[in-house]
Amino acid sequence: MKRGRKADGAYNPWWAHNQAILRRRRPKIEKFQASTALRKFVNDKLQQHWSPQQISRQLARHHAGDPVLNACPETIYRALYNGLLDKRTAKLRTARTRRRKQRRGIPLKNAIPRMRLIHTRPREADNRSMAGHWEGDLIIGKGYASAIGTLVDRATRYVRLIHLxxxxxxxxxxxxxxxxxxxxPAALRRTLTWDQGRELYLHEEIEDMTGFRIYFCDPHSPWQRGTNENTNGLLREYFPKRTNLARYTAHDLAQVARQLNERPRRVLGDRTPAEAMRDWSTALAYD
Incomplete structure (x- = not known):
């Protein structure tokens, strides 16, 4: 406030603010443009695969009293990304040449609203004690232009393929x-667990239309729907990667699902998923 006062000693915040803007004298000369010694030191250390943080600490250690030969890590990153260092030799260990987008504290615009996370899923779904708890995903075709929906029941390993x-x-x-x-049957539409893919953005509408209660895995946690991941691996024998999945008809998908459902599984005591699902359907009908 002392520096911002007028000649007569009066203080006016608007006047002081304008004086501060004038004193800033922007743009300033970049530190790396002004100092050849600083550029050479940083270039040499980057060639030796030092990180900007290590370089900054070394500068502070050996040139503590010289502001010209000090630079924080952010200043080094900015000089690197803006081309103020030797482009041929000054590189990060990651070989990254541009700054990653930073979204700290900013809500993701495309995040799925009101997700119900897997940790709140019923115990009977977790321990596979009852049929009707499904895991779902998509297998994607060439160029992300086509897809097939995959559903598998956690208890019986029964597979359904969704034609898209x-x-x-x-x-x-x-x-x-x-x-x-x-x-x-409604009794076999209990829960559906999916990853956080945008294709289920309308999960609340799906719940209203189907009766499923939908749960979402944690980000980057495919093991939380491991039954579906394993099933997708089996399905890739029929639908190889980098192929156009749009050429398969609903009849084709039904044929593939039938083959998997009629294949005996050790986890089911060598029963087939079709047999296991049939047993559950019968039991539910009597209930």
């Missing part, structure tokens, strides 16, 4: 799931 002839954005996935699971 009109694309795999949220509205198409919503409609396909509602239409192609409608024939399942």
């Amino acid at each position: 002839p009109h694309g795999w954005k949220a509205p198409q996935v919503r409609d396909a799931l509602a239409e192609q699971t409608a024939q399942l």
Whole structure:
């Protein structure tokens, strides 16, 4: 405030603010443009695969009283990204040449609203004690232009494939799931666990249309729906990666699902998923 006072000693915040702007004298000469010694030191250390943090600490240690030969890590990163260092030799160990986008504290615009996370899923789904708790995902075709929805029951390993002839954005996935699971008895539409893919952005509408209660895995945690991951691996024998999945019809998908469901599984005591699901359906009918 003392520096911002007028000649007569009076203080006016607006006047002081304008004086501060004038004193800033921007733009200033970049530190790396002004000092050849600093550029050479940083270039040499980057060639030796030092990180900007290590270089900054070394400068502070050996040139503590010289502000010209001191630079914080951010200043070094900025000089590197702005081309103020030798482009041929001055490189990060990661070989990154541009700054990653920073989103700290900013809510993701595309995040799925009101997700119900897997940690709140019913115990009977976790311990596989009852049929009707499913895991779901998509297998993606060449160029991300086509997809097939995959559902597998956690208790019986019974597989259903969802035909997506009109694309795999949220509205198409919503409609396909509602239409192609409608024939399942309500008792076999208990929960559905998915990853945090945008194709399930309309999960609340899917719940209203199907009766499933939908849960989401943690980010980057495919093991939380391991049954589905294993099933997708089996399905890749029929639908190889980098192929156009749009050429498969609903009949083709039903044939593949039938083959998997009629294959005996050790985890089921060498019963087939079809047999296990049939037993559950019978039990539920008597209940």
